[in-house]
Amino acid sequence: MTEMKALLRFSGERKIALADCPIPTPGDHDILVQTNFSLISPGTEFTQAQQSKASLWQKAWQRPDLVALTLKSLTREGLGTTVSKVRNRLDRPMPLGYCAVGRVCAIGQSAQNHFTPGQRVAIAGMGSARHAQWNRVPMNLACPVPDEVPDQSAAFTTLYALALHGLRQGQSAIGDRIAIMGAGLIGQMMAQCAHASGAIADIIEPDHFRRQIARNIGVRTCLAQCKDATSDSYDAVYICAPAHGAHTLIVDAARICRDRGTIICVGDVGISGQRKVLYDKEISIKQVRSYGPGRYDPAYEEMGQDYPLGYVRWTIKRNMQAALELMKDGRLDPAPLITSEIGFEDIADHFAKGPKSDQLATLVRYALSPSPEPNQIKHAVNRATPVGSIKAGLIGTGNYSGSGLLPHLIKQSDVDITACCSRDGISAMAMARKLANTKAVSSPQHIMVDVNINTVIITTRHDSHAKLAASAMAAGKHIWLEKPVAINRGNIDLLRDQVASSPAPIIFMVGHNRRYAPMSARLRDVLPTGPKHFRYRVRVSPLPRDHWLHHPTQGGRTIGEISHFIDLIISLCAAQVSDIDCHWLDRQHGDSIWTLRFADGSVGEISYLHTNRREAKEVLQIDAPGFDAQLIDWHKLTVNGRTVMRKRFGQDKGQKAAINSFARAISTGIADPLMPGIEAEINLMSQILDAAST
Structure with missing residues (x-):
């Protein structure tokens, strides 16, 4: 099952x-x-x-x-x-x-x-x-x-934990007199916890049925309205009722609080009140965040x-x-x-x-159901060969996979998505519902051992990329791997060891789609030979504090993204990279300057910095003797001062062309000249990690 x-x-x-x-x-x-x-x-x-x-x-x-x-x-x-x-x-x-x-x-x-x-x-x-x-x-x-x-x-248990955390926020102790505004489920449980702690709790609730339940659990004073409560009589008031817009709960709670009392917002309460009422008593207002410390902390x-x-x-x-x-x-x-x-x-x-x-x-x-089938780790036989039809399994069904890749994949007549995988199974199920004859699974193993799947597309969190790619290689699958290839030296070694032990030919492509963009192709047509100077200005908006990329296990946002921009410069320069350096301006936030040196004397510079302004995310300036070009946020390309390409609505960063190239390579067994190959991708990521660690 x-x-x-x-x-x-x-x-x-x-x-x-x-x-x-x-x-x-x-x-x-x-x-x-x-x-x-x-x-x-x-x-x-x-x-x-x-x-x-x-x-x-x-x-x-x-x-x-x-x-x-x-x-x-x-x-x-x-x-x-x-x-x-x-x-x-x-x-x-x-x-x-x-x-x-x-x-x-x-x-x-x-x-x-x-x-x-x-x-x-x-x-x-x-x-x-x-x-x-x-x-x-x-x-x-x-x-x-x-x-x-x-x-x-x-x-x-969970709701009692919430009630206990609320009481701790209010610092209510033995003998304290508290009022609980709202006798819904949480309000009733707050009253029980207060009684267990030795505090004296009164309930304020307009509904007769709920007041009666409060009396049944031992609450001695149950009032229908806040105006019935005595002013200046409570050490703390816990608001367990929702309130938005022009409400008076905060003002009412302040009236019945004693001098320097505390108002604790347990329910979904919009905090608004009259300053004078709060100021005269120097009232403290506290907010309860779920069940206690640890909530919303990914660690x-x-x-x-x-x-x-x-x-x-x-x-x-x-x-x-x-x-x-x-x-x-x-x-x-x-x-x-x-x-x-x-x-x-x-x-x-x-x-x-x-x-x-x-x-x-x-x-x-819930009725008793049969136990789920255990996941047994097995590997399919290495058998990736040129095929007419691509049977793909998607591992990772997040926002990028669903909105960035899937719309292009479903337009490929020779690509059949047969399975979607996410750890919780829900997003995989959502993606499978959009497709015909596609199953949803929660373990990558189901895809790795499926002999009917010859291609794996990996768009998971960064710390799992190398491990999943190595498993797919061992299973003989063709691989599309979203960047980054790896986030540490252990990942690099794992991939190199797997490449050495996987003699069967596979198509391996990293999602460095910018090299396939139409504007990139036009640049390659007009760039002069000889040394060039690339200046890539990348400005990114800050991510939310709780975003998974901030977690130390993910390698950081910069390591996750920088290969995109380095890869584009490499594809345009068409020369061997001799050296990559990184200068950290703010290592914690990822602000950095990257320098690339090429065998033909070309130099590339990437400034990767956070911004709070509305400005172009990417600006690439290319200079050479008698030549200059500028690519502005994939909307406009100028060469020697003349606009040669413009996309007024939207951007084309090459996702569609990259997927076309990947599918064609699998169907024919012949890799596109633009595809660097697995060894080159691993070596590039190794250079990036070495530069970042110095």
């Missing part, structure tokens, strides 16, 4: 449905968990459901930041590329759910000392604790469940790196452990908060009915 059911949001189709997708494959720092129960958090998840069903205009109103990026792409890259990007984003389904409990089925290498097969674990995190039959969960987002805690209670969540106990006492996992221990001792009991229980097969209908005021927690029950 390799497929499962998962609840997904299909934004492009404006629906929520149970869909078939591959069972995810755990990485080194992950575990694979078969779900027993998941929990529907009505506030967060019904909001997400409503967003999924919104029209395109409503989505634009909700996310003006994405609209700005779309307009920027339209200006720079043109209508076709922008439409492809938007469609790729809308066509990618998104999972629902973030709190569940289940049993461990498989364990990544780095997680083996922390978990055992069959162990019950509570799991957390959007994208990790989904409403799905199986989940791939990072080791720091999973906690063993004590025998005394039943599955129905353990499913609440913690994805790489399993824990924070030292002496410096960060309460991380996500420690909050989860505390919640489980409190449930074990009976000091936290979620049973009164469960208003319904449904089977997993009915979950889509549950969301279709929409939220109800008399519902808090809904438990989702």
Whole structure:
């Protein structure tokens, strides 16, 4: 068994449905968990459901930041590329759910000392604790469940961790008097946690049903409105209700706070208030960010790196452990908060009915399913030879693959994409839905061992490029590998060893598409012989702080991109590179100057710097005696002061021509003269890494 059911949001189709997708494959720092129960958090998840069903205009109103990026792409890259990007984003389904409990089925290498097969674990995190039959969960987002805690209670662990983190943000202690505004599921759990900590909690909630539940769990004072609460009487006020626009929650909370009290925003609250009310009492306002320290930190969540106990006492996992221990001792009991229980097969209908005021927690029950088939590492026989039809497997189905490569691949009559692979399986499933007779898988091994696949296209994160390329070579596949070829010396050695042990001829191409662009071809036609001076000005916009390229394991953005620009100069110069130097202006951010020297006396300079201004990303200036040329951001090419090529709308950086060349080489067995070959690509990356390390 390799497929499962998962609840997904299909934004492009404006629906929520149970869909078939591959069972995810755990990485080194992950575990694979078969779900027993998941929990529907009505506030967060019904909001997400409503967003999924919104029209395109409503989505634009909700996310003006994405609209700005779309307009920027339209200006720079043109209508076709922008439409492809938007469609790729809308066509990618998104999972629902973030709190569940289940049993461990498989364990990544780095997680083996922390978990055992069959162990019950509570799991957390959007994208990790989904409403799905199986989940791939990072080791720091999973906690063993004590025998005394039943599955129905353990499913609440994530939300209790959120409530505990909220109380820690408010620093509420024994004897403190606190008010909780909003008695939804989180508000009720905040009240329980406050009671367990010795604080005295009052509930402010207009709904009678929810006030009654609060009384059932031991809250003594339940008020219908904030005006009913006594002014200046609470050490802290926790806002657990959503509020946007012109609301008065902050002002109301400030009124009932004592002098120098604290307001803690737990719900989705737009922070707005009157300065005088806050100033007179010197009120502190704090924001709760999910379940505790570690959330949104890739090193913690994805790489399993824990924070030292002496410096960060309460991380996500420690909050989860505390919640489980409190449930074990009976000091936290979620049973009164469960208003319904449904089977997993009915979950889509549950969301279709929409939220109800008399519902808090809904438990989702999963039937026992057969265990997934274990992934066994095998290699197909080396057999890559010229073929008439290309049977391709895509490993990596992210934004670039979906919007940059796929539109060109599907136009190739001799290219048949038979499989798509992503680790979580969801983006692979989304891409497979666009294609005919294409299967979605979650492990590259399925593609490597498939004898019907003769070509592999690799567009994964950078640290996996060399390993996947080596596996594809061992399996005798033709290879398209996105840059960079490698990010460290170990990767280089791995590829060289594999080349030496793989005698079968294969077509190996790195996605250095700029050398295939029409403007590059025109430059090669007009460049004079003899020494030339290349000055390549590259200006890149800063990436978000949490972007995966910032993680140390990925080699950095500069190492990931610089080969693009070096390769273009090499293809234009048509001379042997004798030396590559790198001068780091700011190594941490990647700002650098690269110098290339060629056997014919030519010199190349690349300034790769970050910018905050709206300017051309790429400007290439070429000078020689009696000659000059300038290529401006793939929109305009001038030679000796005269415009010889112009593309007013969009850019053509050569992706289509590069894919055509790759497909033709596989079909005929004859490599294009522009294709450097595997040894040249490995040697170039080796020179780049040597230069970067000095």
